[in-house]
Amino acid sequence: MSSPQIVWLRRDLRLADQPAFHAAAKLGPVIPVYVLDDERAGDHAYRGASRVWLHHSLESLGKTLGSRHSRIVLRKGDAPQVLAALAHEIGAGCIHALRHYEPWWKHAEDELRDALGDACKLCLYDGNYLLPPGSVTTGSGDPYKIYTPFSKAMLDCMPPRDPLPDPETIHSPDSWPESDDLADWGLLPTSPDWAGGIRAFWDFGEAAAQERLDWWAHEVGAYDEGRNLPSQDVTSRLSPHLHWGEISPAQVWHKLKDKRSEGWRTFAKELIWRDYAQNVIDQFPDYPRKSYRDYDERKLWRNPDAGHLIRADLECWQKGMTGYPIVDAGMRQLWQTGWMHNRVRMIAASFLVKHLLIDWRHGEQWFWDTLVDADYGNNGVNWQWISGTGVDSNMFVRIMAPLSQSEKFDAADYIRTYVPELADLSDAEIHDPPDAKRGAYPAKMIGHKEARERALEAYRSAK
Known part of the structure; x- marks a missing residue:
């Protein structure tokens, strides 16, 4: 047979509409490989909820491949070094992979290319993605920074x-290289x-993602109004499936495009x-770590590392x-659940950066730890949007009122x-419980009017 073909898996854990798998399968026996590289991403290595999803998604894909007499080879370590050594060990003709745009993966791709020689x-x-990042540009050939013109240009390119x-067919090699046991990764x-x-x-894996999309095709018509109603939750919940690549955005678009x-x-x-x-992160690789706008951040934010009372507010x-239901x-x-309704995400994030005046990066890191769909680009862009510090963002002076x-x-x-401690309250009371009916539920950390005035004053000082 022809030389083995390695498929390097990252956030692309599917078989359908997976161009790397598709190309490799045409050329020879396929060896899918996932390398757990915990060092390369630094403070954005997978944590908490992401590791739970990763385990179950790898397990699901492994079962799918097993039904086709294939498997995933699991290794730990520096991804370029591990892959280059494996390619040499088995005499691989090519390593196939989907492009990723997180800065550590872009560097890894360059290092791997050099290591392979x-x-x-x-x-x-x-x-x-729907289109390769960087491929949709302005009339002068520059990448877009603002969402609205970018969106219009994207729509012109759809579907x-x-x-x-x-x-x-996925041909297997004559012998498989050694693999870690998924359970041993902890x-x-x-x-x-x-x-x-x-x-x-949640249900995990490619089949679950396709089932969710089939369901969503019948429900998407109610999304425009229903997306803002957390009690009804008219949302697709496709975000973790898209993030982990269990389904592609092209599959979603073509399923729904005739609606x-x-x-x-x-x-x-x-x-x-x-x-x-x-x-955005293709243009500004440190965007989830560094504010785009130039504020005096020492005057704008209360630093939880500077005092135990501010740390207690963050906790x-x-x-x-917080006392705000x-x-x-x-x-x-x-x-x-590892997920939060999208309307409530905005309210909760706004509360941290404007009511509590805590640096948005503390929120970004908490979401990175707790969201199953924690995405380097989405997470950073959304937090900088709500904090008013981003290249395209909500104005800082627009402060969401959580009670209303x-x-x-x-x-x-x-x-x-x-x-649940408020479950017995009426609809009229539950949004802002009277003190006499709060019971063990805490009082408000800060009143909305006081928080608003404090935030506006901090903003004036920091501009």
């Missing part, structure tokens, strides 16, 4: 390419096992937002004990689900 090729493909089918928590809520809330509803048009723009976030937000419901949903947001978007039943 002339002995083995590195073949990179696009497939995790994306047609999705690829599963490889018809991705799942044990003492204690805090991931029960995540397992109960004529406002719901689909709104959802389409959110798929484009995902591409936009990758275009109250993390634990869902809609914020606390969201933060508790996040801890239990909760009532406006009818969050009563959502609060009852995740803040």
Whole structure:
């Protein structure tokens, strides 16, 4: 047979519409490889909820491959070194992979190409986004920085390419290289096992992603209005499946493209937002770590590392004990399920950076730890949008009012689900419980009016 072909897996854990798999399967026996490289990403190495999802997604893909007499080779270490050594060991003709735009993966691709030399090729493909980041440009050829014109230009290029089918045949090598055991990686928590809520809330893997998309095709019409109502939760919940590459955005687009509803048009723009976030980090690799706008951040933010009272404020937000039911419901949903309703994400994030005046990066890191769909581009772009520090962002002076947001978007039943100590309150009371009916539920950390005035003063000082 021809030389073995390595498929380097990262956030692309599927067979259908996976160009790297598709190309490798045509050339020879395929050896899928996943390398757990915990050092390369630094403070954005997979943590908490991401490791739980990664375990179950690898397990699911491994079973799918097993049904086709194939498997995943698991290795730990520096990805370029591990892959180059493996390619030499088996005499691989090519390493196939989808491009990734996180800065550490871009560096890894360059290092791998150098390490392979002339002995083995590195073949990179696009497939995790509607269009390759950097390919949609202004009339002068520059990348877009602002979402609205980027979105319009993207819509002019739609639909994306047609999705690829599963490889018809995946040939196995005569002998398989050694592999780690997934269970030995310790991705799942044990003492204690805090991931029960995540397992109960989600199904993992490519088949689950396709089932979710089939369901969403019948529901997307209600998305335009329903997306803001956490008690109804008219959302696709496709975000972790897209993040881990269990389904491609091209598959989603082509499944829904003939819909004529406002719901689909709104959802389409959110798929484009995902591409936009990758275009931002492609231009500004440190965007999830560094504010784009030039403020005096020492005057703008209260630093939790500078005092125990500010640290306690951050911990109250993390634990869902702020005294604002809609914020606390969201933060508790996040801890239990690894996910938070999109409207509530905005409210909870705004509360941290404007009511508590805590640096957005503390929120970004908490979401990075607790979200199953924690994405370097999306997470950084969304936090800089809400904090008013981004290249394209909400104005800092627009401060969301959590109590009126909760009532406006009818969050009563959502609060009852995740803040059960308030479950007996009426719809009229639950958004802002009277002191006499709070019981063990905490008082507000800070009043909305006081928080707003403090935030505006900090902003004036920091400009």
